[in-house]
Amino acid sequence: MTAPIPADREVRRILTPDGIGIASTAFGPPEGTPVVFIHGFSQSGLCWNRQTASPALAGLRLVTYDFRGHGASDRPSDSAAYQSAEVWAGELDAVIRGWGLERPVLVGWSYAGRIIGDYLAVHGTAGIGGIVFVDAVTANERRFYGTCNKLMRLMCSTDVEENIAATRTFLRRCFAAPIPQPLFEQLLAVNMMVPPQVRSALFGRTADYEDLLKRLDVPALVVQGALDEVVAPAMAEHIAATIPGARLDLYGGIGHAPFIEAADRFNAALAAFAAAAAETSRAVAR
Template sequence: MSTPSSPARRPLRVTTPDGVGIAAELFGAQEGPSLLFIHGFSQAGLCWSRQTASPTLSSFRMATYDFRGHGASDRPATPEFYREPARWADEVAAVIAACDLVRPVLVGWSYAGRIICDYVAAHGTAGIGGIVFVDAATANERRFYGRCNRLMRQMCSTDVAENVAATRTFLRHCFAAPIPQPLFDQLFGVNMMVPPPVRANLFDRACDYDELLRTLDRPVLVAHGARDEVVSPAMAEHIARIVPGARLDLYDGVGHAPFIEAAERFNSTLAAFTREVAGKA
């Protein structure tokens, strides 16, 4: 008997407690262990396409979304919508509820490390099964970052030529080796959908979650590219050292996006981790 194919992507619109419209999509199984993928700075849920289309992960209930100011979600104009941690926390909670995710594993790339920590600080860990930090940022110390900070500031410029040039260069630095041109074009196009003021507002809040990380009581996997030029592998080592029981998985020869550059390995590891987490529920 053949296995029935997974349902196609199911788009939905989520409204956060502060009134922001969020574009989300569901993939994979109607039931089963849940995964919520959260993208990074100036990206969108589309960046997880090598996960949502993967046969390795098709038995899981998967959700992606474009966080505020990004992709097809609303772009509030005033800074407080981006600078207040509670708004980010409640956004995640609203997506989990609207997508009917049961104790999902939160998979957060880069800037999403902050967002996951905001969620846990406000809502605790009772509603999630585990966390996967992917080249994630959770602290401000300069030693934890690569050589792209200046480029990211230039990506906030209202000078179009400067902004476009910085965005292209930053995106190239996200990968240890060139990626296929159609994929690069897609990621670049998504980047350019984010207005410069939104990008700027993402920087203007603290990033110091060490005390929170030391109290985590859910399984944590820290995945990181060993050649990341955006967030240093030292950040991953730091997170893995202070989170109780955390596992560190370094990807040799890979840059800032192991879920793209080493998708098969990443998906297999994520599937095993998620099944393990579900088995402990």
């Protein structure tokens, strides 16, 4: 079953610097340590339901959003709206500012590794307290990827039957074990809300963030499913080896979405990381 919707849920529509309306939701007490969740390719903020409803994270200020082209956010048809670091960085910064968050922890899944890299390139680390990379993408080398690239290209097809078939298969391969049918249906429905031209526009961008990661001066946790068929564990190993002081947390027997397949473990680790990052931020402020 999908996680219940928490009672303390607040929804806002946030405007990006380039005029895109972004659907965003906050959970938990406004005074709690802020955490911003960024979803992956063809997903939405709903993928974090097992975090926003978690008792382990109840004291935190949890913010999700649907990035441009996805979920309930605006879907610009011009591919240029998806190509530059500035638009992605501006969008994330708008969400942070729109909720009045101070030095949030960024949690980025899969494609969101690029978005976090774009944010760092434009805004640096002064406005954030830490980063959790979750089976995240920060480089282009083929050795860092699994065996789902062709499926993701087929998900860009304008042939509806081909698109649906590829999307169904891709979603199943995101998990090492079968997931409950209601959750699969929700994820499939969210995926099919993303137009094929939007999916296509996400391809072709370079992912070259190594120099930024080498200079990262906030706490970083790298989470990776050992059985991920989308992003290879080699990517996480590379990220952890590049960021000074980063810790790699490898989830045995888990696929591309540890925060879903191993939610309790992930939530406990995130709670501890957020607490430590908040303490580091307070020490810096002093």
